[in-house]
Amino acid sequence: MTLENQLIKKTFYETFMEAGEKNPVRVLGEAFLAGYKDGTADISAIRFAQGEVYFHNKDYEAAIFKWENVHNALEPWAKKNIADCHYELGQLSTAEEIYKSIDTESSVLQSEVALQLFSLYIDQGKIEKADQVIKKAVSSNPDYPNVTDIARAFFEKHKDWKSAIELAVNEAIRTESHRWFDILKSYAEQGLTKAFEPHYFSKCLAVLYGVDQTRFEQMVHALWNGYRNERSYFSWLREFNHLFLNLDANRKQSWKELSALYQETYFELIDGTYLMKELEEIIPNLLTNWIKIADYSHALFASAAVLAWSEKFPSSISPEVVNDAENLIFHSRNETDGLEYSLTLFDSIVKWAEEQHVDPGHRFRWIIRELVDFQTHHLLVAGTSGNGKSSFINSVLGENILTVPTSSVIVFKGDDETEIRKISDEELTTFSGFHEFQEAVDRRLNKAFNNAIIEFSLPSPILQENRLALIDTPGFSDRNRMEGEALEYLHFADSLLFVLDANDPFTEKEQEIIMQIRKYAPNLPIHFLLNKIDEIYDEQEAAQIVEDTRSRVREFLPRAQVFAYSSHLRSRKQQNDLAEFLKDLNRPIAEEDRIEKILIFIRKLIRHLLDKWTEMEKSLVESIKWNEEMATKLSGAINQLTDLKEEKTRMITRTFRKVLEEIRADLSENIPKILQECSDLIQEDSDFRNIHFELNDEMNRRAHAYVTDKVLPELYRSLQEWILKANDELNQCQSFLDEISDGFNGMYGEERLKLNCDFKVLDDWLRDADRMTSGVQMEKVNIFLRRTPYQILLKSAGRLFGVFQQNNEMLYHKYKQFVENQDYLDVxxxxxxxxxxxxxxxxxxxxxxxxxxxxxxxxxxxQAVEETKKEIEEKEEELEKMRSNPETYRDPLTLFEVKLRQYEWITISAKGVFHA
Incomplete structure (x- = not known):
């Protein structure tokens, strides 16, 4: 055991022990005594060892005393051990202070002190300090036993994934250990690495590539999926592909998982979600790397993707990579389900268009649905005008259906019930009957059906038995040019039957049309029907015409068949021969041919949607202009209505005022007369003391009677006439407003405005006129009881002189004169x-x-003005959005076109024929 290990485990005292000795206290005590007496022994080393023994026996105070007196090279370790004692005694602050005061150059001691401090901080709950000390320990001496494992466990426990990942990355790069790469991969699989910018892992990946390519692929997969759908996803794609571009990976190695990931990502990127400015710097490197490592199951898609992208964006991919793709595509195994991919692409385009509020059209949906029906053979019947094409179709169907030159494409299908439908881009319409159908297809009557398909289903044995659909297009013009409908539906047809006139078969004009067809649809089988053969009266001559026509046709089309036919001949043999001829044309439909046709119509759909953008922009501009004109017209109508209202108000009020003026004139003229005529009440024998009361009462009575009997009836009559005139005037207003609303509704194309006036006012006026003229409660007017000087004098004289009979004559004359001479205007x-x-x-x-x-x-x-202004604002916002961000619409279609071209390359590879 090394000295450092003894110091770590506090077993340095064992160096003083002899074999078999079991009492370290006695041995160390004797050694200390001997050394003390000798004076030459290293007593500090003995004290250090005694401290260890006391520590193991939990006599921490004795241990501290011994270690405090160590003054040799072991002093830093002694200080560490003293701190350990305080730690064991629970004196954490003291222990921390001592640990931090230790100054040593020993990396082992530094690591031990750091680990002790780490544990101390954990016990104190000081997680931030524990984090700092363990990171410093790893940084200072990462090879120290267990230090990185301790750090990792600590980071994971506290969910400090940033520190955990940094530790794993650093250790993986430093040690190149599979274990640390696997730990980092587990973090990536949990989605924990997405918080880091992708470039952080570049060095680690480069190291791993040189260590273990299998683990490299697994790591890339984990990181890739972690960044998917994140803000930094494109940054990851840029960073990784730049890194991988400079690695020496190739198809000789096994990259199946990464190759599949490239394919998945590529299709995800070009699904119409992203804009070109986001993809233009990513896709080229992505495709370059993909084809570099594509395994056999992905090589076809990878090479087709490279070729499709390079065609759409020349110079974006290096010529070497493009050449590699061209060579690879024809040596790749084609196990793809082309039909499924094509239909998925079509559905994704339709879904995208609907999300953009753009109708892709019913016509394309119908065409794709028909092309998926592999049991039905589509036979396009064509020919120049006058060759009897319609007559031939009528004879096949057994009904006289085509009677006029058609302006529409008609598809005749066998079914148990008759149903006629129009399929246009805008709508699906079922015709109510045969007459409506004839009007629709008559080009002289209706040109609105030019871009529509008429689907005519009817019971037809020859169609049903042969699973055949006949396609009739407008005849070719005299200018030797095929019309648009005929050209477009060449790609819908499985074969073409060209109708010739036996009287002048296969003319130069017809040969030019055939060559045009061959150029436009080079793989379309073409056969010929020699019609009107019954008009050749000599059978030998007819046979010669058939043979000559067959020879001339086969100079152009060696495999073409020619069938002689008479639309007017109803023989069973001819019908049987025709059925056999049609049956022979109806060969099994190759899936590759139908897939190719589906792809052609998908391309047409993309172009259609691009044209829609232009149409939408133009429509918005026209809509804004139209609404601005409508707003001006509506405002003008409001001004007209305001003028009309003011005019009618003046007129009706003036005529009403005239009625009142006439009444005023009447009253002003007749009331004074009536009151003056009241003088007949005055007689010489009248009681002049009270005559003024009688006169006042009678005057009021006569005035009231005149008003009631004469004025009010006349006023009622005048008001009725006034209301009738007002009614006429207001009806004229309503008629004027009806004209205005009709004009606006004609412009709107719908019944949007109803400018109905409220005629209830006339009822109210009639009621009010009746009420006001039904009787007037008039208060008695003080006519003869006023206190004018003359009246006072006259009434005083009456009271004074009225008692004397001889004075009556004088009063009589005075009163009479007074009554007759008053003007009564105030009354x-x-x-x-x-x-x-x-x-x-x-x-x-x-x-x-x-x-x-x-x-x-x-x-x-x-309200119409406000709605129009609001619509203008909305349209202007929409137009501004379209013009400022055209890429939001065009870029997805560009990417759909790239994907389409990729599928076309796959189809080409299946045929094994290279087309530039």
């Missing part, structure tokens, strides 16, 4: 004020009532 005014007060209040309410009449149109128009 008339008083009566008018009483009578017309409710009418004047009514007049003041007319403006409010007319406002109520127009209130709903104002509300509707103002």
């Amino acid at each position: 008339a005014e008083s009566i008018m004020n009483q009578l017309l007060l409710p009418f004047e209040l009514f007049e003041k309410s007319l403006e409010r009532d007319i406002s109520f009449f127009f209130r709903n149109p104002f509300v509707v128009l103002n």
Whole structure:
């Protein structure tokens, strides 16, 4: 046992013991006595050993006394042991102070002191100090026994994963021990390493690569998955791929797990979630590394991915890597389920489009569904106009269905029931009957169906028995050019039957069309139907025409078949021959061919969605402009309505005021007359003492009678006429508003505005007119009892002289003269004020009532303006978003296109033919 081990275990005293000696106290005591007497012995060493014995026997005070008197090289150890004694006695503060005061160059003693301090701090609950001292111990002497294990256990216990990971990384790099790499991997598998920036592990991975490549692959896998879906994921991809790019890994080694990880990650990155600016610096290195180590099960995908990416982004991948991919792709095992991958890609594009609120269209869904039906052969029937294509189809179907030149693509399918549907990008529509179908396909009547497919299902033995679908497209134009529908559906068809006219078969124009078809769809089988053969009256000549046509056709298409046919001949033999001919065309459908067609339509879908972006932007611009115009027009309508309301308010109020003015004029003219006529009550024998009371009563009675019997009926009649005129005026307003709403609804294309006025005001006016003219409670007017000077004088004279009969004549004349000569205008005014007060209040309410009449149109128009402005704001925000971030829409489609191209390369490799 070395001296340091003895000092650590406090067994230094054993160096003084002879073999078989069992009493260290006696032996050390004798040695101390001898040395003391001799004066030459190292008494400090003996005291140090005695302290150990006392310590083991828990006599800590004696041990401390001995160790305090050690003054040789063992003094630092003695101080450490003294601190141990205080530790055992529970005097932790004293122990800590002594431990910290020890100054030694011995790394062992330093480590022991650190471990003791570590334990002391743990006992004190001073975790932060314990952390500091154990980290210092590891840093100073990591090879000291158990120090790293103690540190690791401490970090793990307190879930200090940062320190634990740092310890594992440092120790793995320092020792290159599998154990520490495995510990670090376990942390990564728990997701604990994601808190570190990825570059932190680069050196560790580089060391591990040189130590153990299997463990390297496992470590990379654990770290990779730990960073997945984290903020620093792309940083990890950049850092690792840069590191791995400079390592000498290759396909000769086994990298199956890492190769699978590359494939999974690549597909994850190009699924449309990320933008190109995030991927452009990651994907090239990722693909370069992937193809460098791709095992046989991933080599096909890796090489196809490299070729697809380099085509889309030239110069992003080195030519050496691209050449490697080109060589590898044709020597890789193709065990992929191309159909599943293609359909998954289609579904992912559709899902993405729907998330962007862009309808991918029913047409593409229908086409893909039809292509997945491997039991049905799609036969495209084509030909130039006038060759009898429609007649041939009608004869096959046994019904006269095609009667006019078509503007749509029609797919005839055999089924138990007849059903006709239109499949367009926007909608699926079922036709109610055959007449509606004919209108839809008539290009002269309807050109809105040009991009739609008509699916015509009907009971047809020849279609059902042969699992055949006939595709009819618009005929080729006289300009020798194929129309868009025909070109597009060449890729939908499994074969093409070109209809020729027996009177002039296989013309130069038809040959040019065939060459165009061959160029556009080089793998599409093409056969020919020689129609109108019945118009050749000489059978020998007809046979010669058939043979000549067959020879000329086979110069262009050696495998093409030519079938002579008459659409007007209904013989059973011809029908049987035709059935046999069609059956011969209907060869088993190769899955690779259908996959290739699906990929073609996926590419069309991507282009369609790219065009949609332009359409959406254009639509937003047009929508904003249209809404701005609508807002201006609506505001103009509001101004018109305001002017109309003010005009009608003035007009209706003016006519009402005219009625009242006429009544005022009437009363002003007739009330004074009625009151003056009351002079007939005055007689010479009248009682002039009370005549003024009688006159006042009678005047009031006659005035009231006139108002009741004459004025109110006339006023009622005038008000009824006024209400009728107002009704006409307000009805004109409603008619005007109906025209406005019709105009706006025509522009909106729907019944959005209803500018209905509130005619209830007329009912209210009728009720009020009836109420106000049904009877007036008029207060008696003081006509003859006023205290005017003349009346006072006259009434005084009556009372004074009325008792004398001889004075009656004089009073008679005076009273009569007075009554007849008064103007009574003030009385008339008083009566008018009483009578017309409710009418004047009514007049003041007319403006409010007319406002109520127009209130709903104002509300509707103002609400329409607000909604239009809100829509403008929303559209402008959407347009700004589109224009400022076009990559959010275009980049995913670019990545879908890359993935599509990858599948196309896989399809090419399956055929073993290289296409640049």
